[in-house]
Amino acid sequence: MREKAISRQYGLWDSPVSPTGLGRGITFSDVAWDQDGTLVWREVRSGRGVLMVQKPDGQAGRDLNSDLAVRAGVGYGGGDFAVGHGMVYFVEAETGRLYRQTLEHGKARPITPAFGNFAAPAISPDGNWLLFVHSYEGEDSLGIVDSEGRNWPQRLVSGNDFYMQPAWQPRQAQSKAGHIAWIAWDHPNMPWDGTSLYLAELDPGASDPPRIGKAHSIAGDERTSIFQPEFSPDGRRLAYVSDASGWWQIYLYDLRNGEHRRLTEAPADHGLPAWVQGMRSYAFSPDCESIYSLRNDKGFASLWRIDLEDGTEERLPVDEEYTWMEQIAVSPDGARIALLASGSKTPPRVINFGASEGVHIRQRATSEQLAPSQYATTQPIIWQGMDGKTVHGLFSPPHNPGFSSTGRPPLVVHIHGGPTSQRRAAYNPQAQFFASRGYAYLEVNHRGSTGYGREYWEALNGNWGIYDVQDAVSGARHLVDRGEVDGDRLVIMGGSAGGFTVLQALEDYPGFFRAGVCLYGVANQFTLVAETHKFEARYSDSLLGPLPEAAEVYRARSPIFHADKIRDPIAVFQGEDDKVVPRDQSDEIVASLKERGVPYEYHLYPGEGHGFRKTETIEDFYEAVERFLKKYVIFA
DSSP states (O other): OOOOOOOTTTTTOOHHHHSHHHHOOEEEEEEOTTTTOOOOEEETTTTTTEEEETTTTTTOOSSOOOOOOOOOOOOTOOOEEEEEEEEEEBBTTTOOOOEEESSOOOOOOEOOOOOOOOOOOEEEEEEEEEEEEETTTTTEEEEEEEEEOOOEEEEEEEEEEEEEEEEEEOGOOOOOEEEEEEEOOOTTTTTTOOEEEEEEETTOOOOOOOEEEEEEEEEBTTBEEEEEEEOOOTTTEEEEEEESSSEEEEEEETTTTEEEEOOOSSSSSSSOOOOBBBBBBBOTTTTSSEEEEEOOOOOOOOEEEEEEEOOOEEEOOTTTTTTTTEEEEEETTTOOOOOOOOOTTTTEEEEEEETTTTEEEEEHHHHHHHGGGOOOOEEEEEEOOOTOOOOEEEEEEOOTTTTOOOOOOOOOEOOOOSSSOOSSSSSOOHHHHHHHOOOOOEEEEEEOSSOOOOHHTTTTTTTTTHHHHHHHHHHHHHHHHSSSTTTTEEEEETTHHEEEEHHHHHSTTTTSEEEEEEOOOOHHHHHHHHHHGGGGTTHHHHHHHTTTHHHHHHHTTTTGGGGGGOOOOOEEEEEOOOSSHHHHHHHHHHHHHHHOOOOOEEETTTOOOOOOOHHHHHHHHHHHHHHHHIIIIIIO
């Protein structure tokens, strides 16, 4: 018999989602197949990247090695490894070097020297060479090295500020001169602003290493974003994603006649903002008859098969519990599709999907001790912004079968980072942490978020600190007006760019939120531009305007210059080694709060950077947030 729910105040429910459990969970970042059907994926355990290998015989997966942490270090990372010909090539976190290791037995050994940072290794069709992205002393390039590391790596392409996603043309189509493709762009653009897709012919006269003969841009420009070039297995076509239509759509380029053909038409995104290297949203079938694509429709992902002959699209019946999927990879025989998948009630998993066998789970991120019925369901939500324009978000109402409450729950309004990013219908441990304790949880995909077309995210250009703040406030008001939350117990929370929105909202709308939670938030726009890393050094040109012309805007949107307006309690969390938003940003805000007697907490974590990865840090963070909200929101 089901036990009767205990009546207790919202925010004080006993939750099965513990800080310890959240701190000890693992995350997945990528998955890939070898030619024999071996599956390799990367998982992160307490901030340490580990490669897992599972052979096609169905035996349990195993760690590839226990000595070396796997993480690429160009920009925000990504492009950590590549698999082929019985080998895995990966970037070691501490030195940034490329390593080679057999998938059977044996130790890893370096194939590049320890200078700069390597990322996005791409294996040549014959297995003899690796393309890679390299960054050293602020200069990025594409390089090449023999796959055994016998010779010094060579620079292959340079001249642009940034490179990503190098790809080889398969050997089947190569004559004496094959091709490679890559994406490049320059400041002040970010990769979602405008990039170029380059196609280069390899010089048949150079063999050690191959050199580039002719290279030219075939798609993209300063106002068009190109993503994920990939050759068909027969080498006759090059696929890519472009937002020329206003949505990220898949295109095919015919290498024989030079014609471009658009494959997808739905008003949804088939690509992603390239915050990191190595991202994928589609993959060819081995027989070259189809492309399998992940479609992002307002934060919910679905898997589609596109027939390359007639263009027909078929949605594939992946289990409904998986509302977000990424890093698609098709098996060598075409029978299975590997994905990183999750849902609001399903923690992350590495899965296979096959038309005849359905879903097979390869690895789980957590022990999954909790039944799906114990999790809150994430719902898409829209509302009108202060100017009447449509705003999007995801809403998780309070949910815990063991408890009930009267009245209306407190609300946590969460602002994502970026700000050119998106909260998606993936498993969100933070949402479940709050919902299971009796909080409602709103994830604001304010204007400026991706996943809703280019016009939506471009609306934030020049308006950072305005629309994101207004959309957070109007989203909270919308839920208050619907009677779903308590208007006197509103909390705003966010990290990085989301932390900036937290500070700006507390200044612009004092008293509207009962409290704020700011993680490594941007407080000084001037020093952010001066001190941040190369990838984002000119990001603010579009969000705020170029300096020095926009200096007044930067001052108006720098919370540190208006911190005297903050009067609501705030908890500040900061990584001591953060190089994106350095700790002095948080130090300055905290100094102002302290001087004026505003209630605050400051938690500084040694050894943490931009985003918390250590188990003990994550545990402490959630414990501190819960105590803070009880003190200033629940019992206030």
